[in-house]
Amino acid sequence: MKSYDPRINRLNLPKEENKEKALTPQENWATFEVFHQKKRGEQHVHVGIVHAPDPDIALLFAKEQFGRRRVTANLWVVKSSEIHASDYDDQDIFSTTPEKTYREASDYYVMDRIRKYQQAHGIEDRKELKRKKP
Amino acid sequence: MVPGFDPHNGRPEMYGNAYIETTPKTAGKSLTENEDPVKLAEFEARIAHGEKIEPQDWMPAEYRKQLIRMIEQHAHSEIIGALPEGTWITRAPGFRRKLALMAKVQDEVGHAQLLYSAAETLGKPREDMINDLISGKSKYSNVFNYPAETWADTAIIAWLIDAGAIINQVANSKGSYGPYCRALERICTEESFHLKYGHDNVVYLATGTQVQREMVQDALNRWWPPIMHFFGPSDKISVHTETLMKWKVKMASNDDMRQKFLDEYVPKIWDLGLTIPDPDLKKNEETGKWEYTEPDWEEFKRVINGDGPCNKERLAVRRKAEEKGAWVRRALIHDNEQYSIPLA
Ligand SMILES: [Fe+2]
Numbered sequence: 001m002k003s004y005d006p007r008i009n010r011l012n013l014p015k016e017e018n019k020e021k022a023l024t025p026q027e028n029w030a031t032f033e034v035f036h037q038k039k040r041g042e043q044h045v046h047v048g049i050v051h052a053p054d055p056d057i058a059l060l061f062a063k064e065q066f067g068r069r070r071v072t073a074n075l076w077v078v079k080s081s082e083i084h085a086s087d088y089d090d091q092d093i094f095s096t097t098p099e100k101t102y103r104e105a106s107d108y109y110v111m112d113r114i115r116k117y118q119q120a121h122g123i124e125d126r127k128e129l130k131r132k133k134p
Numbered sequence: 135m136v137p138g139f140d141p142h143n144g145r146p147e148m149y150g151n152a153y154i155e156t157t158p159k160t161a162g163k164s165l166t167e168n169e170d171p172v173k174l175a176e177f178e179a180r181i182a183h184g185e186k187i188e189p190q191d192w193m194p195a196e197y198r199k200q201l202i203r204m205i206e207q208h209a210h211s212e213i214i215g216a217l218p219e220g221t222w223i224t225r226a227p228g229f230r231r232k233l234a235l236m237a238k239v240q241d242e243v244g245h246a247q248l249l250y251s252a253a254e255t256l257g258k259p260r261e262d263m264i265n266d267l268i269s270g271k272s273k274y275s276n277v278f279n280y281p282a283e284t285w286a287d288t289a290i291i292a293w294l295i296d297a298g299a300i301i302n303q304v305a306n307s308k309g310s311y312g313p314y315c316r317a318l319e320r321i322c323t324e325e326s327f328h329l330k331y332g333h334d335n336v337v338y339l340a341t342g343t344q345v346q347r348e349m350v351q352d353a354l355n356r357w358w359p360p361i362m363h364f365f366g367p368s369d370k371i372s373v374h375t376e377t378l379m380k381w382k383v384k385m386a387s388n389d390d391m392r393q394k395f396l397d398e399y400v401p402k403i404w405d406l407g408l409t410i411p412d413p414d415l416k417k418n419e420e421t422g423k424w425e426y427t428e429p430d431w432e433e434f435k436r437v438i439n440g441d442g443p444c445n446k447e448r449l450a451v452r453r454k455a456e457e458k459g460a461w462v463r464r465a466l467i468h469d470n471e472q473y474s475i476p477l478a
């Protein structure tokens with residue numbers, strides 16, 4: 001059928017089907033990982049990738065793709081091949097084992113000990129004093 | 135169902151929904167025949183726990199293959215889906231609608247980029263995916279092989295086709311593959327604008343003059359069959375389908391998604407006093423399910439295999455765009471550039 005789009009009719013598309021490959025390998029260049037900062041003062045966060053031949057064009061594409069709709073203060077692009085990542089197979093090295101609770105604030109409680117000492121030595125509790133005084 | 139039509143041999147491709155084609159080669163075979171049982175058990179346990187799979191993880195060959203095919207087809211659907219609506223940018227009624235339509239079409243092309251990237255993390259270069267689209271080897275959603283005849287068609291597409299896409303994408307965003315889920319999360323946020331924009335356009339026409347009402351009713355009549363085709367034929371529940379569901383590659387059956395769509399949108403269509411061109415369409419209050427006339431699956435099969443009103447035009451336009459840009463891309467290639475698979 002004839003296209004409803006006048007621009008397409010002006011293209012003079014070939015009638016016969018073409019099974020040839022349109023793209024050659026690596027014609028879409030390398031990939032860059034994109035990091036997006038929403039506001040000054042916030043962290044840059046990884047949001048995805050763009051294909052680009054160099055960092056300048058990567059920034060241009062990143063602006064279109066990741067700064068088009070969301071609020072943006074700043075973008076970084078880094079070549080995918082320049083990223084060094086840890087291995088998911090070694091993920092257990094990050095697990096906080098039960099005996100590491102000494103690293104947690106929640107593992108420290110001193111109030112029971114303080115109260116016990118205050119009672120034994122007649123030290124009046126600060127909060128109690130405050131409540132008694134008008 | 136059409137007698138003698140096995141949808142799984144007819145290569146019907148959905149928007150972004152997985153299924154296993156049963157060929158003589160795969161029939162009766164397990165999807166995990168040559169996999170290491172220990173690794174497979176770990177992999178399945180991770181998914182059962184609700185954890186995501188990342189590109190660097192071990193995964194069964196069939197998981198990788200199915201995901202590449204599904205995400206790639208989804209990407210193709212976005213990029214080809216931009217064409218029927220794009221037709222109307224130059225003729226959109228009014229400046230605000232023109233701007234909104236340009237923004238929507240640009241979003242759809244952006245969705246394709248996000249999805250190609252997700253598929254790329256599984257090892258298929260983007261050039262190969264685009265070549266497979268243009269040569270007709272790889273499919274895209276069948277609805278985009280139909281033309282947008284009037285402005286009202288773009289309104290129906292933006293409202294109801296995008297609504298169908300959202301149902302599909304929300305389901306898939308809870309799947310197991312990390313990069314696909316991340317892409318879909320962003321896509322779903324953007325789709326909410328498309329849906330509102332489409333609804334706004336339909337409401338404007340439906341509450342307008344007699345001519346405008348007729349125009350939107352005609353468009354709905356034209357688009358109803360492709361909308362019913364959108365989620366694909368009923369799934370044949372096979373061992374393979376069950377495996378894909380366990381792996382959280384396939385997230386819902388085609389029929390379940392079609393029911394969800396009818397449940398949400400038929401009442402909204404009726405709210406506007408529009409009619410749906412199916413006299414048998416009604417909700418069975420006892421079963422809670424919608425009953426409808428089976429769409430013509432023969433036509434679906436014919437169109438998906440290349441014989442639709444716009445198949446040739448869609449691929450030719452895509453090819454022309456690639457050909458026209460080739461000299462710029464090639465001029466910018468650095469010699470000794472090494473390709474590396476994107477990380478996430
Ligand atoms: Fe989209």
Ligand SMILES: [Fe+2]
Pocket residue numbers: 242296299325328
């Ligand atoms: Fe959309």
